[in-house]
Amino acid sequence: MTHRSGGDHVLRRAALARVEGEGAMCLHVSDGRVTDVELTIFEPPRFFEAMLRGRGHTEPPDITARICGICPVAYQTSACHAIEDACGVTVPEHIERLRRVLYCGEWVGSHALHVHMLHLPDFLGYDSALAMAADHREIVERGLRLKKAGNAVMTVIGGRAVHPVNVRVGGFYRLPTPEEVASMRATLTRARDDALDTATFVGTLDMPAMEQPYEYAALRAPDRYPIESGEVVTTLGRRGSARDYDGWVREEHVERSTALHATLEGDGPYVTGPLARYTLNSDRLSPLAREAATAAGLGTTCRNPFQSLAVRAVEMVYACDEALSILSTWDGGGEPFVEVPPADGVGYGVTEAPRGLLLHRYRLAADGTVLDARIVPPTSQNQAAVEADLRAFVQARLDEGLDLDRDLEALTRQCELAIRNYDPCISCATHFLDLTVVQE
Amino acid sequence: MSAEVLVIGVGSPDRGDDGVGPVVAAEVARRSLPGVKVLADLTPLDLLDAWAGARTVVLVDAVRTGDPPGTVTALDATVTRLPVGVGASSTHGLGLADVIEMSRSLGRVPERLVVVGVELSDCSAGRSLSPAVRAAVAPAVGAVLAALGGQP
Numbered sequence: 001m002t003h004r005s006g007g008d009h010v011l012r013r014a015a016l017a018r019v020e021g022e023g024a025m026c027l028h029v030s031d032g033r034v035t036d037v038e039l040t041i042f043e044p045p046r047f048f049e050a051m052l053r054g055r056g057h058t059e060p061p062d063i064t065a066r067i068c069g070i071c072p073v074a075y076q077t078s079a080c081h082a083i084e085d086a087c088g089v090t091v092p093e094h095i096e097r098l099r100r101v102l103y104c105g106e107w108v109g110s111h112a113l114h115v116h117m118l119h120l121p122d123f124l125g126y127d128s129a130l131a132m133a134a135d136h137r138e139i140v141e142r143g144l145r146l147k148k149a150g151n152a153v154m155t156v157i158g159g160r161a162v163h164p165v166n167v168r169v170g171g172f173y174r175l176p177t178p179e180e181v182a183s184m185r186a187t188l189t190r191a192r193d194d195a196l197d198t199a200t201f202v203g204t205l206d207m208p209a210m211e212q213p214y215e216y217a218a219l220r221a222p223d224r225y226p227i228e229s230g231e232v233v234t235t236l237g238r239r240g241s242a243r244d245y246d247g248w249v250r251e252e253h254v255e256r257s258t259a260l261h262a263t264l265e266g267d268g269p270y271v272t273g274p275l276a277r278y279t280l281n282s283d284r285l286s287p288l289a290r291e292a293a294t295a296a297g298l299g300t301t302c303r304n305p306f307q308s309l310a311v312r313a314v315e316m317v318y319a320c321d322e323a324l325s326i327l328s329t330w331d332g333g334g335e336p337f338v339e340v341p342p343a344d345g346v347g348y349g350v351t352e353a354p355r356g357l358l359l360h361r362y363r364l365a366a367d368g369t370v371l372d373a374r375i376v377p378p379t380s381q382n383q384a385a386v387e388a389d390l391r392a393f394v395q396a397r398l399d400e401g402l403d404l405d406r407d408l409e410a411l412t413r414q415c416e417l418a419i420r421n422y423d424p425c426i427s428c429a430t431h432f433l434d435l436t437v438v439q440e
Numbered sequence: 441m442s443a444e445v446l447v448i449g450v451g452s453p454d455r456g457d458d459g460v461g462p463v464v465a466a467e468v469a470r471r472s473l474p475g476v477k478v479l480a481d482l483t484p485l486d487l488l489d490a491w492a493g494a495r496t497v498v499l500v501d502a503v504r505t506g507d508p509p510g511t512v513t514a515l516d517a518t519v520t521r522l523p524v525g526v527g528a529s530s531t532h533g534l535g536l537a538d539v540i541e542m543s544r545s546l547g548r549v550p551e552r553l554v555v556v557g558v559e560l561s562d563c564s565a566g567r568s569l570s571p572a573v574r575a576a577v578a579p580a581v582g583a584v585l586a587a588l589g590g591q592p
Binding site for chain 1: 488489538542
């Protein structure tokens with residue numbers, strides 16, 4: 001093997017584009033070796049956990065929804081689960097089912113935006129969705145239709161598309177009318193066809209080769225693909241409840257980032273999100289989503305981070321299919337919510353946000369006052385894996401003899417793509433991107 | 441179906457002068473102009489749908505061009521391309537100019553699209569409008585009405 005990239009080089013992006021929030025990337029390369037990788041998150045910290053102390057036990061779903069404009073339902077659902085857990089309340093099945101449909105809407109909207117507007121331009125060689133739209137109008141139109149379908153579900157069940165207002169501890173303020181259910185079914189039926197087209201199109205794309213060795217963590221449920229419920233399982237054989245997961249996740253502050261870096265019990269990087277969900281749960285897909293996975297070029301597991309694009313497309317098919325399945329047997333439900341009387345205790349809630357596992361933990365006083373809160377979002381959990389991916393990806397290109405004096409800019413662009421594989425949500429994590437490759 | 445004539449206030453009421461768009465839109469709504477629909481609180485991608493099929497759209501937004509705070513400008517975006525990727529501050533970096541140019545790529549630009557801009561001063565979280573921008577609300581409403589002028 002030859003190292004054609006002698007000397008020192010820096011791959012740098014001072015402000016990462018097409019990610020949610022503010023961050024930067026810097027890689028140092030010295031004589032053909034990657035010597036340092038830094039994903040820097042400079043979005044200001046947001047102190048949500050401290051803000052929650054002293055609030056009433058019914059408030060966290062509305063307060064924490066404000067952490068993210070793309071995945072508020074994830075925050076609301078994890079918060080409701082944790083508080084209901086603390087208070088010893090189990091919600092009736094119709095509430096659980098409607099929460100799952102609402103969450104499906106969020107998955108469709110979030111994935112549609114990332115796949116079509118943020119990630120596909122990389123694969124098709126454009127700087128932005130705007131530049132891509134001129135040549136690939138149909139792809140952009142399809143993405144917009146899917147985003148709109150997701151928004152429609154959020155609006156009907158959640159009360160509005162961003163930061164839903166109809167979610168409460170114990171259930172919902174009101175349940176959808178039969179006409180609203182019929183309208184959602186019509187929208188989702190069209191969206192499912194669009195999602196299938198996206199999955200088939202993604203299957204035609206060339207993906208860079210890469211294999212991740214990390215531990216994958218995701219929820220797993222007995223009879224369905226994980227969204228709002230299930231046990232936490234990992235590819236190294238961990239298996240436990242939300243409470244166990246709270247004990248596994250260690251977070252530490254690193255100077256370059258306002259987001260905490262997470263590990264599982266102090267071990268190396270782990271990955272949460274589409275690849276982990278799929279690898280641990282592809283046997284739980286619906287038959288139609290399974291077909292979409294085959295069309296998208298996926299096997300039963302997926303360890304190539306660039307293929308996350310394909311997994312998101314398949315998950316959109318699944319989310320539409322699953323929501324339709326639930327709504328096809330929806331009989332109007334029952335009471336919109338159950339009372340959740342406050343109780344002294346600690347509660348845990350973990351759900352699959354579009355970007356991965358989202359853990360909430362609350363300690364409540366007897367009168368329901370929040371004494372302590374912990375929120376572990378997906379992007380902070382994936383930070384270490386993003387850095388490890390960048391190191392492995394750039395080193396592999398250098399080992400293949402890539403000439404950094406000639407291809408520095410092209411490689412830097414591929415690094416940005418590698419970061420976008422995670423659909424990082426920096427605003428959520430700061431409680432994170434600019435990209436620099438330094439050849440020194 | 442979308443209304444044929446739309447006035448859309450763009451911006452967040454919780455971010456100081458960024459909230460001027462919705463404030464101006466509310467003032468226009470208060471006049472109950474026949475045939476004119478007034479909207480606010482839309483995400484950037486919602487805008488694309490909101491004006492699909494509309495004949496005339498007037499957008500009101502806070503802008504930063506270097507003019508004195510409170511300066512009101514009107515730009516006919518039907519003919520003038522906006523500088524994209526500049527000053528994008530919304531979710532995932534899709535700014536108003538990007539949305540307008542994407543709309544152009546997708547063939548969704550209304551027959552007439554006017555952007556009324558109010559030069560901002562302070563967009564701190566939790567603030568209300570700065571004095572200079574508050575004083576510009578009436579002139580901005582006038583600019584919207586002028587842009588609607590000649591419309592049935």
